[in-house]
Amino acid sequence: MKVFLFDIGNVLCDFTYERFLKRYEEMSGKLVGIHEPEDEALYHAVERGEISDQVYVDRMNVRKQLQWQVEDLVGAWQQIFSSNEVGRSLYFHAIEQQIPVYTLSNITEYHVRAIEREWDGLLASATGLFLSYEMGCRKPESKIYEMAIERLQVPAEACFFIDDLAENIEAARELGMQAHQFVPENYEVVKEQASAFFDWECRL
Secondary structure (H helix, E strand, O other): OOEEEEOOEOOOEEOOHHHHHHHHHHHHOOOOOOOOHHHHHHHHHHHOOOOOHHHHHHHHHHHHOOOOOHHHHHHHHHHHOEEOHHHHHHHHHHHHOOOOEEEEEOOOHHHHHHHHHHOOOOHHHOOEEEEHHHHOOOOOOHHHHHHHHHHHOOOHHHEEEEEOOHHHHHHHHHOOOEEEEOOHHHHHHHHHHHHHHHOOOOOO
């Protein structure tokens, strides 16, 4: 059995750092500046599920003198995310071809709520979800790939994985996955590689 693994950010749902920073600043009414090491550590902690969305918001409120609610982040990310039509075309084509389709994403619960609210059924269409906040680890840590492979019960070589970040691709390849960087200049190549790997007609 061959499996298709999709990252979510900038594969199924596009966003940019500039867009989310601008939205956070609009929401807060001031410059937030969430790029300090402590901010990154908090963000990684909520992505790993080490802290809840509420704890993340509470700590950011103290750090930045804000008055965020978790619901504010859900609404903000609803506006920040946009659809990546190429990634979704691959995603739904694989589902139509009856390929087992999974996500493998660094993500928080509030991101998932924003996606589900904006595109009801998008994530539910997958065979299954590997989400960092539920798995307790994040890419490019080898553990998250190893856990996904173990749960899928397939060889790493049977996994076709796409992600926008080179470091995540490299970590997947080190474990034997067929991993490909999904960025605009590579879209056509990735579609051709997926077609060859899964032996389907490239009509996307």
